[in-house]
Amino acid sequence: MTQQVNGHGANGGSPLPTFTKKDFSSDQETRWCPGCGDYAILATVQSLMPELGVPPERTVFVSGIGCAGRFVYYMDTYGVHGIHGRAPAIATGIAVARPDLSVWVVTGDGDSLSIGGNHLIHALRRNVPLKILLFNNQIYGLTKGQYSPTSEQGKVTKSTPFGSQDHPFNPVALALGAEASFVARTVDVDRDHVADTLRAAATHPGSSFVEIYQNCNVFNDGAFDTVREKGLREANQIRLVHGEPIRFGRELERGVARGDDGRLQIVDVGEVGEDAVLVHDAERLEPTLAFELAHLAERPTGPTPIGVFRSVVRPTYAEALGRELAEAHQTADEAALGELLAAGDTWTVS
Amino acid sequence: MTQQVNGHGANGGSPLPTFTKKDFSSDQETRWCPGCGDYAILATVQSLMPELGVPPERTVFVSGIGCAGRFVYYMDTYGVHGIHGRAPAIATGIAVARPDLSVWVVTGDGDSLSIGGNHLIHALRRNVPLKILLFNNQIYGLTKGQYSPTSEQGKVTKSTPFGSQDHPFNPVALALGAEASFVARTVDVDRDHVADTLRAAATHPGSSFVEIYQNCNVFNDGAFDTVREKGLREANQIRLVHGEPIRFGRELERGVARGDDGRLQIVDVGEVGEDAVLVHDAERLEPTLAFELAHLAERPTGPTPIGVFRSVVRPTYAEALGRELAEAHQTADEAALGELLAAGDTWTVS
Amino acid sequence: MQLVGSRFTDATAVLGNDLATLPDFPAEIRAPAGTLAGVSAFQIHFASRDILTPGDHPNVLVAMNPAALKANIGALEKGGTVLVNEDAFSKNNLKKAGYADNPLEDGSLADYQLVRVAMTTMTVAATEDIEGITPRDAARSKNLFALGLISWMYGRPTDVSIEWIEKKFAGKPAICDANLAAFRAGYNFGETAELFAVHYEVKPAPAEPGVYRNVNGTTATALGLIAASVKSRLPLFLASYPITPASELLHELSRHKRFGVRTMQAEDEIAAANIALGAAFGGQLGVTATSGPGLDLKAETIGLAVALELPLVVIDVQRAGPSTGMPTKTEQGDLLTAMYGRHGESPLPIVASSTPGQCFDAALEAVRIAVRYRTPVILLNDTFLANSSEPWRLPSLDDLPDIDPAFATEENTEGGFWPYVRNESLARPWAVPGTPGLQHRIGGLEKEDLTGNISYDPENHERMTKLREAKVAKVAEGIPALEADRVDGSDVLVLSWGSTYGVARAAVRRVRLSGGKVDHAHLHHLNPMPANTGELLHSYRKVIVPETNMGQLVKIVRADYLVDADSVTKVQGLPFFAEELEEAIRERLA
Amino acid sequence: MQLVGSRFTDATAVLGNDLATLPDFPAEIRAPAGTLAGVSAFQIHFASRDILTPGDHPNVLVAMNPAALKANIGALEKGGTVLVNEDAFSKNNLKKAGYADNPLEDGSLADYQLVRVAMTTMTVAATEDIEGITPRDAARSKNLFALGLISWMYGRPTDVSIEWIEKKFAGKPAICDANLAAFRAGYNFGETAELFAVHYEVKPAPAEPGVYRNVNGTTATALGLIAASVKSRLPLFLASYPITPASELLHELSRHKRFGVRTMQAEDEIAAANIALGAAFGGQLGVTATSGPGLDLKAETIGLAVALELPLVVIDVQRAGPSTGMPTKTEQGDLLTAMYGRHGESPLPIVASSTPGQCFDAALEAVRIAVRYRTPVILLNDTFLANSSEPWRLPSLDDLPDIDPAFATEENTEGGFWPYVRNESLARPWAVPGTPGLQHRIGGLEKEDLTGNISYDPENHERMTKLREAKVAKVAEGIPALEADRVDGSDVLVLSWGSTYGVARAAVRRVRLSGGKVDHAHLHHLNPMPANTGELLHSYRKVIVPETNMGQLVKIVRADYLVDADSVTKVQGLPFFAEELEEAIRERLA
Numbered sequence A, B: 001m002t003q004q005v006n007g008h009g010a011n012g013g014s015p016l017p018t019f020t021k022k023d024f025s026s027d028q029e030t031r032w033c034p035g036c037g038d039y040a041i042l043a044t045v046q047s048l049m050p051e052l053g054v055p056p057e058r059t060v061f062v063s064g065i066g067c068a069g070r071f072v073y074y075m076d077t078y079g080v081h082g083i084h085g086r087a088p089a090i091a092t093g094i095a096v097a098r099p100d101l102s103v104w105v106v107t108g109d110g111d112s113l114s115i116g117g118n119h120l121i122h123a124l125r126r127n128v129p130l131k132i133l134l135f136n137n138q139i140y141g142l143t144k145g146q147y148s149p150t151s152e153q154g155k156v157t158k159s160t161p162f163g164s165q166d167h168p169f170n171p172v173a174l175a176l177g178a179e180a181s182f183v184a185r186t187v188d189v190d191r192d193h194v195a196d197t198l199r200a201a202a203t204h205p206g207s208s209f210v211e212i213y214q215n216c217n218v219f220n221d222g223a224f225d226t227v228r229e230k231g232l233r234e235a236n237q238i239r240l241v242h243g244e245p246i247r248f249g250r251e252l253e254r255g256v257a258r259g260d261d262g263r264l265q266i267v268d269v270g271e272v273g274e275d276a277v278l279v280h281d282a283e284r285l286e287p288t289l290a291f292e293l294a295h296l297a298e299r300p301t302g303p304t305p306i307g308v309f310r311s312v313v314r315p316t317y318a319e320a321l322g323r324e325l326a327e328a329h330q331t332a333d334e335a336a337l338g339e340l341l342a343a344g345d346t347w348t349v350s
Numbered sequence C, D: 001m002q003l004v005g006s007r008f009t010d011a012t013a014v015l016g017n018d019l020a021t022l023p024d025f026p027a028e029i030r031a032p033a034g035t036l037a038g039v040s041a042f043q044i045h046f047a048s049r050d051i052l053t054p055g056d057h058p059n060v061l062v063a064m065n066p067a068a069l070k071a072n073i074g075a076l077e078k079g080g081t082v083l084v085n086e087d088a089f090s091k092n093n094l095k096k097a098g099y100a101d102n103p104l105e106d107g108s109l110a111d112y113q114l115v116r117v118a119m120t121t122m123t124v125a126a127t128e129d130i131e132g133i134t135p136r137d138a139a140r141s142k143n144l145f146a147l148g149l150i151s152w153m154y155g156r157p158t159d160v161s162i163e164w165i166e167k168k169f170a171g172k173p174a175i176c177d178a179n180l181a182a183f184r185a186g187y188n189f190g191e192t193a194e195l196f197a198v199h200y201e202v203k204p205a206p207a208e209p210g211v212y213r214n215v216n217g218t219t220a221t222a223l224g225l226i227a228a229s230v231k232s233r234l235p236l237f238l239a240s241y242p243i244t245p246a247s248e249l250l251h252e253l254s255r256h257k258r259f260g261v262r263t264m265q266a267e268d269e270i271a272a273a274n275i276a277l278g279a280a281f282g283g284q285l286g287v288t289a290t291s292g293p294g295l296d297l298k299a300e301t302i303g304l305a306v307a308l309e310l311p312l313v314v315i316d317v318q319r320a321g322p323s324t325g326m327p328t329k330t331e332q333g334d335l336l337t338a339m340y341g342r343h344g345e346s347p348l349p350i351v352a353s354s355t356p357g358q359c360f361d362a363a364l365e366a367v368r369i370a371v372r373y374r375t376p377v378i379l380l381n382d383t384f385l386a387n388s389s390e391p392w393r394l395p396s397l398d399d400l401p402d403i404d405p406a407f408a409t410e411e412n413t414e415g416g417f418w419p420y421v422r423n424e425s426l427a428r429p430w431a432v433p434g435t436p437g438l439q440h441r442i443g444g445l446e447k448e449d450l451t452g453n454i455s456y457d458p459e460n461h462e463r464m465t466k467l468r469e470a471k472v473a474k475v476a477e478g479i480p481a482l483e484a485d486r487v488d489g490s491d492v493l494v495l496s497w498g499s500t501y502g503v504a505r506a507a508v509r510r511v512r513l514s515g516g517k518v519d520h521a522h523l524h525h526l527n528p529m530p531a532n533t534g535e536l537l538h539s540y541r542k543v544i545v546p547e548t549n550m551g552q553l554v555k556i557v558r559a560d561y562l563v564d565a566d567s568v569t570k571v572q573g574l575p576f577f578a579e580e581l582e583e584a585i586r587e588r589l590a
């Protein structure tokens, strides 16, 4: 499946030249604040691209407006820096028109969850072949620090000097509620984990949604320290791996298990015993387990699951139809057009 | 809480006059197609209103565009027939500005889940005191029968002569993914069930979201027969009641239980025994159980839960702040204004 | 019968003065025995006197059963509307009428606009709560349902019919209520389901030799887009969100799989525009179609397309505004928002169709301009054009314009590709993903001339702003001069645009018939206008601009050419009638 | 120092001709020892020569540490910008400089626009990957970071600085790289964080007696809205979605809890407009503020407000377009979209502010019109006004207009309430929920005159369309006539609108000083215009319309009054400079 869609391996059969990071890096100077988490993500993505076997000319990055949105200028691929919130729609047009391309969306928490929320949930529902990377810094960076739909309630920002009044979204839960077939989460500076997660996202047929915790060191510094900083992350990253028991902590001494009341809880493996620990099943058809895991931590302030929550295969949007239409277009010539115009009832005036 | 918000019982202390259905029925002629499910809902709502103890003048109905949107014209309350998809936003403005009012939103599956999806999920997330009634007929009625985001995949309609390509939303699941504090489902013609459900919705502080299966007998007749028609519904309506075991069927011979794999399944009560049957807990803080129940039936074509999936109390949007601002406005006089204008550093030219 | 039909609808067209004929009318549509012998049906000839087609073929047939259909379909003109009570098309009735297959299903009505309504069911449902009415009685009221429905379709006032029913059945309250309920149900169904007066007649031009067929504006637009796709070899990608009256184009195009036409029903108009724009970036023919409210929503995206300089065709089937307005009624209210309805300086070309058949050429022209100049183009149609039909002469394929996407395939600067280098048309290269070596990034921020890199340089911004404007102005070089249809000695010009073409011609002809001297010119290109427009207008003492809005084109010509043009407007959700416009011209000739 | 600062920014203002002074410049901002003795700081006086304020108070102070701040803050003019390296404000440095509390925290800088930037941290971060650079070296480069930052803020070309750095540190590649990295980091930070050239000076009118304070356009707008709320007793409800440069108004108003001001950050601009409209239906003062892209998105909702006839104030802080354009740069590009940027016939009043202080009056006027005529009103501000400040004479509260919501409280027809009955201003009743007996339903479908019931009646639609237009026209009856500032014998008029007021006055004054005869008139009301506008314009041989767009007002006056007005435009994201406009006027006087 990934042979035909997402541009993977699609190179007219001929062997792919091998690419390097440089081939995916544009000559534009990066313009994020020094220390911004976006740099780490960019570096990881640029290094990952050559691995994926899709040449730069068949890779497209689409973004909305925001600091995250600058990302496209730094990739030496095709790219559209769209308008605020609409990247998933622009990308849908590209991906549906051109199934031979690998289409990536880079968006921020305001761009995709505030103004762009509708396009995001519809792209996920349709399972359009898009790799959607949500750089979640829980703030509006580009506009200088207003709260976002992922900011904690009560957050004091330029637009909420007395604290925000909004209960935030849980992006992973929202994506699952919107029927997303691939949902994951990772952390900007965790290069290997970001790479592994994006590798999985890249080869998933249909929409893959990846929330990336991204530190905005200017307007929301430290929001993710618990799962991001040495000394803390070891104890708080719950790394989900399909088919493996969900354990975490320096010595994997803690885990996730289902209690008698049917709810998930964090347990001491020593106490409950290894067999009691829940084995992660990302490929389970119904999204309920993934949803439970998403709610294990409402916010990244304690033990928080990262990795792939859900990865199920279901038909991607209009895939078969797309092939049919492409062929039809090839054969639709002027003769056919002539017939079409003259269809129905005609008469001649001479 | 419901004393101050949603207009309930808020009548300056003075005893409420008693109202009748007539007091809530406008003189406008109803203009739906004969046989449309909307009639039944309207009748139920008009009869329910007097019970709620909110006078017509403190009740507001807001709708978007669609057949469902016509609803507001038939209620003798204050009403806004807005533009397509924006009713939750207009209603948010009314409810936030006027906590003394009882604000209802009537919307269709296209109006609220297609064009209006973003406003819906944000209203739910914020927990704005709104009662949102989604008339889901799984079709675009007013525009003469295109498929909607709740239509089954492959649906043949005017805009999809070869079948739709979209995987549909599960409205209850989407609302839960969007942090909704009250989520329920009912069936147009089931007057008592509709009334009970809306009664609960009316008194819930914050946003209540109610999906109402509504038959469009002209463009999508029979979509809900399984849970709507005599002879079928008895066997297929799984009526959720908080605190009670989840059982259904003519003799309540079937039920819902959690299997060893932790998943919910439909069981024969005789086989598993009454104690094994899951007791419904709508008030459980995390939305996971409600989400599992939502996925028990992806579509209303077999046993399908109706009733209240989730009902938890959390702060409604800007409630305390609202009171504070209202008082402040009362006391802010010209003297205060004078000070404000002259604030900071001034100098005099004579 | 025929007579009544005609009287009914002539009256409908002018509205109001038909009350006299009403009372006998419903009687005339009493349900028939259902055999060919005792057929009852009625035919409506909806046409303002002037634009009657030669030969008196009715345009609408209301058939309460198969027999009625069979007996009258022959007389109905091609492209006409057949409104049937589908409940009556039982096997049994079909047999009675001598139909082997159900004509509603077997495609034998393909040349007509078929509207199927379950009149009996709805009438029964509408009357079921009425005391003392049996389903049989109820069923009898279905004629009133039909009357209600056409009353809606042709915008007839209901009060008169209601009074008449009340008088007529004064004696029998139950029957009266049933008939009233049925009448209202029919009327409301029309409104709720947004049914149209599906057919207007437009007098065809003196028929040149050729092969003809009937098309309405929606079909002609669809055919034009498909033709453009075949000519350009660009796959056609229509992304739309349903809205009356533009939905029909989505429906029509979604059936043309065979030409590789991709249609997508987006979640909203904003998404539709962005999806179409994405398809354009992907190298396809991106089109989005909507009506007023949707055009508002697409504004920001159209502005992005102006900045990206990608081909995008935006079709606006204008309807009566403001806001939701009157969704099924026609109006030319969106010209100024097409011109200026985006923030900042974001000019784009605008084309407007003039007749149902001409929608084909207008669609091709919009695509030609969009592709050649790499720009969004707004094509203005309206409800009247979309739902009217006329005999259309099939074009010869060789006469169709060649549309060359001329994709960029080579680097255009040593060692690289710059997306904002321009050709002689000031158009930039269209380099599509998949082309090795031409990777580039474009966006909505101001771009440096040539390189396309982000630039905040003041002079560069002014240069780019002027380049975008100059490019749109250049379109004028490729379009025909504005020609007036002249009579000797005339110093008055009627200047029309869009669907006002037909009635303007008719009105001018009428004035001339009675010796008045007046010329007529019509604009198919609203932005830019033909290069000679100012000159032509200044060659007249008086310029009259008829529009079904409050005067929009008139504002543009006054501002651009400083001519004291005179505005004649009608804002009733209806097209002008020739007599109205004739009158207005006469006054101004004096 | 002072000198360099001034030269630097005078140059900045005219751009380009400042290269000579650059080389010595960075040296001047070498970090100081940090004691009051060896302070280094630099002050920028940004002002085009003509609009210099009396007394040479600098407008921007860049303080690399507390000592620099302390030594120079005194000279800085009130309302000026203080750009500080917050990293340097350690306890220790504060003590050295003799500060008891941190001035960045204790509110002592409340009268200035404080911009805190962690220059050291960012510089270190920007240089950390450079071989052979110690954090100490790195820290030294922070001055270059500061230079980069102000280069961004004042739109200076970077290449020259870069060349200069490369030359200067040719010998020491590592240091050179570090300085380059720091310079770029500073420049990019400005761009990324969308920092403004926060301060322009506008010459105050010859000071009338009174109490003055400094305000920028954002603050004045906020104060005007609050004043309108107090005067009308309507609670102020601002619903907005952040966008540069309108966000500042959201920030400003969100601090005024004390006046019961409600601010809500909506999920997008469409929601913001609908929330504000809902608040208006609820009986509050609904306001929404945005910039171009957001105005596009609000179009459909503004059209709904036109149909609902509810008071709604829409503030558009114009910035350079099209599309995302140049978000921090000024432009007058949205006049035509304010006029016509909605489908159908949906006219509304438009008010435009002329100076930072006048934003107060303009905001009040917008509210007055919206409430009195029950209509959406668009208030046009721009980036230049929002971020400029000027001495503002405090109004006496009695001079402020009375704004009476005049809510409906009684039935207005026997036994009922009709929402579309009109008063002498053609305004309809505003009946708010909670009022017993006045329950009613309104929507976007066309409404029957008086009753407000849905109506598809043709004549009714025309009547309502004309009523909506007549109502907006009526606003002209309540506004002052257009007055020209005259000199004897002048037959040329400069007609300005919006923020072009100040520079137009200055340019006219300059022309007059050298004997040229030219008058000046300014429009605060763009729709409708004062009743005498046509008459006034026709009394001149020539009318010159300067605009920082491609010529928008000029289109309107040409169309409305058929005057051959002459357009002078500048589209560089910058205001006109007096000398430029003076030049343009002279040419046309000849």
Ligand SMILES: Cc1ncc(C[n+]2csc(CCOP(=O)(O)OP(=O)(O)O)c2C)c(N)n1
Binding pocket: A065, A066, A067, A068, A069, A083, A084, A107, A108, A109, A110, A111, A112, A135, A137, A139, A140, A141, A142, A143, A148, D241, D242, D243, D244, D269, D293, D294, D297, D324
């Ligand atoms: C239509 C529109 N509305 C608002 C804006 C202003 N704006 C630009 S980016 C942005 C939000 C940025 O936040 P986020 O999406 O989280 O991205 P980040 O900067 O944090 O990476 C806003 C409100 C805009 N450019 N366009």
Ligand SMILES: Cc1ncc(C[n+]2csc(CCOP(=O)(O)OP(=O)(O)O)c2C)c(N)n1
Binding pocket: B065, B066, B067, B068, B069, B083, B084, B107, B108, B109, B110, B111, B112, B135, B137, B139, B140, B141, B142, B143, B148, C241, C242, C243, C244, C269, C293, C294, C297, C324
């Ligand atoms: C901006 C805009 N886009 C499109 C439309 C056309 N439109 C009106 S209602 C509707 C959808 C109706 O479907 P639904 O919301 O399910 O309501 P129903 O008619 O089924 O009750 C559409 C597409 C519109 N009125 N405005």
Ligand code: SF4
Binding pocket: A031, A032, A033, A035, A036, A037, A038, A067, A068, A137, A141, A142, A215, A216, A217, A218, A219, D192, D193
């Ligand atoms: S503002 Fe925040 S998110 Fe944006 S570039 Fe700077 S650090 Fe990164």
Ligand code: SF4
Binding pocket: B031, B032, B033, B035, B036, B037, B038, B067, B068, B137, B141, B142, B215, B216, B217, B218, B219, C192, C193
């Ligand atoms: S079209 Fe369907 S939903 Fe609309 S009124 Fe008719 S039956 Fe009801």
Ligand SMILES: [Mg+2]
Binding pocket: A108, A109, A110, A135, A136, A137, A138, A139, A140, A141, A148
């Ligand atoms: Mg963010």
Ligand SMILES: [Mg+2]
Binding pocket: B066, B108, B109, B110, B135, B136, B137, B138, B139, B140, B141, B148
């Ligand atoms: Mg529906």
